[in-house]
Amino acid sequence: MADTLAIGNYSDEDQKALQEKSAVFIGSTDDLDGLEPGQREAIRAVAFKGHKPFGPAQMDLLPNLGLIANYGVGYDAIDIDAASARGVKVTNTPDVLNDDVADLAVAMLIMQGREMRQASEWARSGQWKDKGEYRLNRKVSGGVAGIVGLGRIGRDIADRLAAFKMEIHYFARSEKETPGWTYHADPVSLAKAVDYLVVALVGGPDTEKFVSKEVIEALGPRGIIVNISRGTTIDEAAMLDALEQGKIAGAALDVFLNEPDIDARFYDLDNVVIQPHQGSGTVETRAAMGQLQRDNVTAFLAGKDLLTPVN
């Protein structure tokens, strides 16, 4: 019987590679109890993709589970304490996606600042031809950017923005060695100092609503929020209020609460760039993520060291 269970929607290539490992497939953790008890008992490794909770209740349905190999750098859907308590190892897919996520963050920031969505619509709808030039917007290069969370992805974003001659400020748990960037121990002080607030925190309960109403309002009426982390890291209701009331200039968001059924208030806002959580969504990067996930499964089943352990 199969010792590997694949949870989630995989690309054809990933599916084929997992099939070669004789994996059993289910769509989400909700489908676990649809498996026969014998099938569940045989599972030693799970290749996990998705954002539905993988907690104690799900783990207890797999009594011989030893590994959850997450497809993604963020593993906030997995209860790490519950996994550790059961002797279950967890791995993720760090680094291979940094470039794509950082590229998207910068692209969204420029898209929002230069009103590229509205300007494109101006041309497509014939208004350029009929009414003339699109209105002037705002210069992005040389602005002041604040990165919330200077981990691997945050740093790659900051490096890119520095190449746009931006002054870089950041918040992190501790001051880092950086090339002349300004550290803020307090996110409100960071928000006050910058025009662009780019959120690159890890998800999970520790960072819930870290970008609070106070932080959002400290950003001020020229402020633009960019989020490529998780919807949970921002007080989303407070951000929506601020966007509707013009307390901040705009937002560019790849992540939301309750994806993909996001708050309908977003759809009515002209000052928001919306992306469908596609930060790592390129053929190249998703292939690398799938490979790293499977390499962790292979290492575990062979009793070797895991490549990218979390716990």
Ligand code: 8YV
């Ligand atoms: C998802 C992500 O893993 O890596 C992460 O943390 O958010 C994404 O790359 C991807 O959407 C697959 O679920």
